[in-house]
Amino acid sequence: MTSIKDVAAEAGVSVATVSRVLNEHPSVSEDARTRVLAAVASLGYRPNAVARSLRTDQTHTLGLVISDVLNPYFTELARSVEEEARALGYSVIIGNADERPELQDHHVRTLLDRRIDGLLVSPTDGGSPLMLDAARAGTPMVFVDRWIPGVDVPVVRSDGxxxxxxxxxxxxxxxxxxxxxxxxxxxxxxxxxxxxxxxxxxxxxxxxxxxxxxxxxxxxxxxxxxxxxxxxxxxxxxxxxxxxxxxxxxxxxxxxxxxxxxxxxxxxxxxxxxxxxxxxxxxxxxxxxQPTGELGRAAVRALVDRIEGRAPRSVTLPARLVxxxxxxxxxxxxxxxxxxxxxxxxxxxxxxxxxx
Structure with a gap:
């Protein structure tokens, strides 16, 4: 599989220059940009979604991947996420995984490609290589409702x-x-x-x-x-x-x-x-x-803390019997x-x- 290093070698530039071209950074000469784009086309390189998510510029857009949009619990969760994000100056793009790991990863990959500032996910399973890679690469991320054990990502959930x-x-x-x-x-x-x-x-x-x-x-x-x-x-x-x-x-x-x-x-x-x-x-x-509304709001606050350089924390709230x-x-x-x-x-x- 072609890597960004292969593109850099083909174009005769550094990996950093390739990254700046792919992220449309203005500080690249026209000659270097032309050579990088030619190398990308020649080698058939597809930029890595996780790597592209590591950037310093912000779009003030968050991604939310929920397990099932038809489930009223997740519908209410998405509503509270959108409301809190809007109050903090962020927009939200929502992906519905439909309880399918492959669809979940499709949405995660697409959202990272769209240059979101951070990602909220309710994982459909515990073994997604894409999310593991994203977490290890430092992508601002928060798990909400569900989580992946052993992954160093803040978790906002209820204790039932x-x-x-x-x-x-x-x-x-x-x-x-x-x-x-x-x-x-x-x-x-x-x-x-x-x-x-x-x-x-x-x-x-x-x-x-x-x-x-x-x-x-x-x-x-x-x-x-x-x-x-x-x-x-x-x-x-x-x-x-x-x-x-x-x-x-x-x-x-x-x-x-x-x-x-x-x-x-x-x-x-x-x-x-x-x-x-x-x-x-x-x-x-x-x-x-479950305290659904507060879970959504707490998850957004934790993610924005991570994006804006503050230390986020995991949050656990109690469920109650009705x-x-x-x-x-x-x-x-x-x-x-x-x-x-x-x-x-x-x-x-x-x-x-x-x-x-």
Missing amino acids: RGAIRDLVAHLHRLGHRRLAIITGPAATTTGQERVEAFREALEECGLDLPDEYIGQGDFQADSGRRATERFLDLAEPPQVVFATDNLMALGALDAVRARGLRVPDDIALAAFDDIRWFVHTDPPITAIA VRRSCGENPATNENPATNENPATNENPATNRSQT
Whole structure:
């Protein structure tokens, strides 16, 4: 593969001169520019996106690559990112990875080619060579919601372990003993963390998690539907299905209704990633809510700090349990009013003050 050094040798100039020509820097003589461009054409050289991102001039543009634009959680996250970036004088270009690593890398490469000042990414997996190279090259970058372990990049995320523990304890108090989970992709940090937290919370309540009560999902509705259909076909179906993502929860709800069953009379349902729609389902769905707006704003502030030469820091915010009626709760005797949000807004005033 042709490198920038090959271009420099062919043109008889330094690597720095090639870099300046490719970045359209004005301080290059016309003769050197002509020779470099001729060498690029002759050798068929394609500039490296990561290398081109290392520059001193700014475009006041940020890149955001989200995992799934159809997921209401990421839609709200993108909205808060755009609002905070605009307040700080930056524009945002958004790429939708659709939970596909190859599409994620396509967007990352394109954004770096477009000379963005920094990059916000919610990784679809933990092994993207392009993002690893970008991080090692010093590209201003922040991981939001998900992260790649071992990569030295600030992470802005929520911690759902406490909320999952609260959920399992809540279900246990309601008398549920057979709890199943629909997990996210094992390659994602959130997929791993949520199933581990669920298993630990069950153990604290003296409950097991049999293999047949684990459904592998992919954060898409169809996987939630398929996993729930398999649960319902068991000789002893679970009493509760906990979907670790809102779209999988909606898929699970579809599967239950397709069998002519009712939530929570025949099977209970709970979800991670609360969304505004959950308050309008019948029954309203008990869910774990993340401080989505604050996560987006904190991620932008961390990235701008990195771009503008300040030391960014990772941020972890707590998720919280929102009790509704999909697990057999009695609304007349709400056991924990502190966990209930205003049903008209589905927001937590303490963590989402500026959302509308």
